[in-house]
Amino acid sequence: MNPEQPDRHDQRKALYRAAKDVTYVLKLRPGLKALLDVLIDHIPNGAPRPVSPAAMQRLADKLGCEDRAIRYRIARLVRLGLVTNRCLANGRRHVQRARTGTIVHVAGIDLSPLLDTAWDWADRAADKKDAYARRARLRFQISEKRGALVRAFRGEEMPADLEALWSGLPRDIAKLGLAALEVLVDKVDRLISVTLADQKSFAGQPEECDRAYITDQGQSESCNPAMPAGKRAQEKPPRQTPRCGLEHVSLRQAVMAAPDDWRIEMERHGRSSWHILAGIAYQRARALGVSPSAWALAQNAVGTNGAAIIVMMADAKSHARGGPVRSVGGWVRRMAERAEKGTATLHRALFGLLHEEAVPC
Known part of the structure; x- marks a missing residue:
């Protein structure tokens, strides 16, 4: 009905x-x-x-x-x-x-x-979509089984009877109908079951030529407790970032030493943090004449927070603000080089800003 x-x-x-x-x-x-x-x-x-x-x-x-x-x-x-x-x-x-x-x-x-005929067309469309999905699954199964046959006889000569059966299979299966694909799947299954029943590759067993792949691993102290203590002592410790006195500087002190426009911009964010201070310093660095290489040098020497403090102090000491620093980019690079050598005392320069005293680094 x-x-x-x-x-x-x-x-x-x-x-x-x-x-x-x-x-x-x-x-x-x-x-x-x-x-x-x-x-x-x-x-x-x-x-x-x-x-x-x-x-x-x-x-x-x-x-x-x-x-x-x-x-x-x-x-x-x-x-x-x-x-x-x-x-x-x-x-x-x-x-x-x-x-x-x-x-x-x-x-x-x-x-x-x-x-x-709307309902009839809807049924025919659903049947066509289902048949298309079944054809796609069958094509995938046939391709997988063909690949297994090829891998099984890789490097070997295929027997004559198997070669005849293999040659009789259609190569282009993209345009085959559903019935033809079902027949082809049965043929491939029979071909595999008859000729490759005793193949180890189909039984899930490794071939004799398969060997475990072992990587060369160097000796370590944990894996080789018998390693001489002198050799362990010769190993260099990991490089540590020079502190240059920045461990004595708190976030509150850095914000108080910053110029007024820096503090106003930080207040717009609603709170103070090292992340915000570093972001402001990075944005102002190019405008102040700090090249990307100088910023990278400072960041590599004292970290991102330390680089932000160096840029902030260079801006506060700049000639435009009445300070002695005429080249902000050059001052940042020089302080970064000194910090990398461990000879800079950046905390003294920052405390000098707090007390409005020009203390040399």
């Missing part, structure tokens, strides 16, 4: 779904699908039947083509049994209404055949 037909309010939605299913099943060209959508759009509300009275010129303007192309597409849809041409004798289309405004007759392209 067929399902009930959708009411008039759901006709347009059902027609859109049917047009999509028909396009997928029959592989309609985009022009035919676009014409179906435009015809559905122009079905008047309240029409007794799903008839589209859209004029030929309006359809041509909507689709951006000539009238003869529209006529050809409509004839194609009629031959496919999707629509019926119910235009007047002279090809005119119109909508006739009663005095109450109710539509009593519509002349145009009737989409009732498409609506009547």
Whole structure:
């Protein structure tokens, strides 16, 4: 028993779904699908039947083509049994209404055949999608089994009977149908079970030529407790970042020593942190003339927080603020080089800013 037909309010939605299913099943060209959508759009509300009275010129303007192309597409849809041409004798289309405004007759392209078979097209589309998925799975299985056969006889000559069976298998399986793929899977399975039952590669056993791969590992103290103590003592400890007195500097002291515009910008973030201070220093470094190499040198010498303090102090001591530093970039590079050697006393310079005293580094 067929399902009930959708009411008039759901006709347009059902027609859109049917047009999509028909396009997928029959592989309609985009022009035919676009014409179906435009015809559905122009079905008047309240029409007794799903008839589209859209004029030929309006359809041509909507689709951006000539009238003869529209006529050809409509004839194609009629031959496919999707629509019926119910235009007047002279090809005119119109909508006739009663005095109450109710539509009593519509002349145009009737989409009732498409609506009547909407459920059938939906079933056919679902079956086609399912068949496509099954074909994809079968193609994958065949490719995997073929690869196993090739790997099993790699470096060996294939027997004559197996070579004959192998040559009889189709090479291009992309265009094979579902039934042909199922037959091909059975053939490949029988081929594997008959000729390769005793192959170790299919039994999951390693071949005799397979050997464990062992990497060369150097001796370490944990793995070799017998290592001489003198040799362990000769190993260099990891390089530590010079502190240069920055371990005595707190975040509060760094913020208090910063220029006023630095503190105002930090207040915009709502809180103070080393991360925010480093971000401000990195943004202002280029404007102050600090090259990326100088910033990288300072960051490598005393870390990101230390580099931020160096840039901040260079800005505070700059000639533009009435200080003695004429080249901020050069001062940052010089302090970074001294910090890398461990001869800088950056905390004294910062405390000098706090007490408004010019203490040399």
